[in-house]
Amino acid sequence: MAIVFRSADVAVNDREEVTRTAFLEQSWPTTVDLDEPTAADSFIEVFTYGRASILRAQMTGVHLSRSARQVRSSPADVLAIAVQERSTARHEMYGRQRAVAPRDLMVNDMNSPYRYAWPGRGSSRALYVPLADLNLPTDVVRAASTRLPASPVYPLLRTCIDHMTDAGDRLSADFGTAESVGAVAIDVARALLASAYDTEYGRGPMADVLLPRIRGYVRRHLGEPDLSPAMIAAAHDISVRRLFTICAAADFSIEQWIISSRLEGIRDELARPESRHRSVAEISRRWGLTNPSYVSRRFRATFGMSPRMWRQLALSAER
Secondary structure, eight states, X not given: OOEEEEGGGSOGGGHHHHHHHHHHHTSSSOEEEESSTTOTTOEEEEEEETTEEEEEEEEEEEEEEEOHHHHHHSOOSEEEEEEEEESOEEEEETTEEEXXXXXXXXXXXXXXXXXXXXXXXEEEEEEEEEHHHHOOXXXXXXXXXXXXXXXXXXXXXXXHHHHHHHTHHHHTTSHHXXXXXXXXXXXXXXXXXXXXXXXXXXXXXXXXXXXXHHHHHHHHTTTOTTOOHHHHHHHTTOOHHHHHHHHHHTTOOHHHHHHHHHHHHHHHHHTOGGGTTSOHHHHHHHTTOOOHHHHHHHHHHHHSSOHHHHHHHHHHHHO
């Protein structure tokens, strides 16, 4: 699903009613007021990602509120985490008021009364995740909502929401892909809330999200000689100390894993007939290792023979 409502497609006299109806069909009982109910540039689009979804709304001067009575009569089974896209919004929830600037993340708990509004032409992108999948206590969500930027995965979830919105037509069209993307988004949302609440509390969820990304990043950059813990940490917006902690919790050394992966790549390439005319030094450089003596010493220590001996044995077995 993509665009579910575009005010330009509706007769001017019907726009106010149709705009409200379209918004409420994608949410829970909410009071909707519009500064310019007949505006021609309002739209709502929704992308479904398995058990998660993205709702993007653009309206001119919107005011949303959910009362305690509406919460009691229609409890929600999802939590919304939104990126303010355009116009600075005002948000009031849990008795706390805040300004939400463009690119800020915001938690909207639809099981608590709230007020949310922006002046002029504005828009937001909201990720809806099932509360059951988050599996976090209400007090954790409440506390985390006031300090989201403290989480190391804050920029990651923001990027995730952006990509799920911008590439929504393509990603959500394939059920298998959409379901996988949604599952990842739910994991990242859980890690965001848990780590914003407390670093120790969020250690497990953060590792679950970051470790696969760290491994994937290392695999893609093994050929770069300057690949280092500092480079990996910077790419994931965490400290080097945090990187080492995550890897230690998974019982592996990031530095040893890099060298082992590079040596395995060299070993595999040496065994390929199409690589027989490439020197050991050339192949080693392709895997980010530029010191021939170091490669020979580590290769022998790891595999029990020199690179040249391994190549001879491997290629003779191919004949």
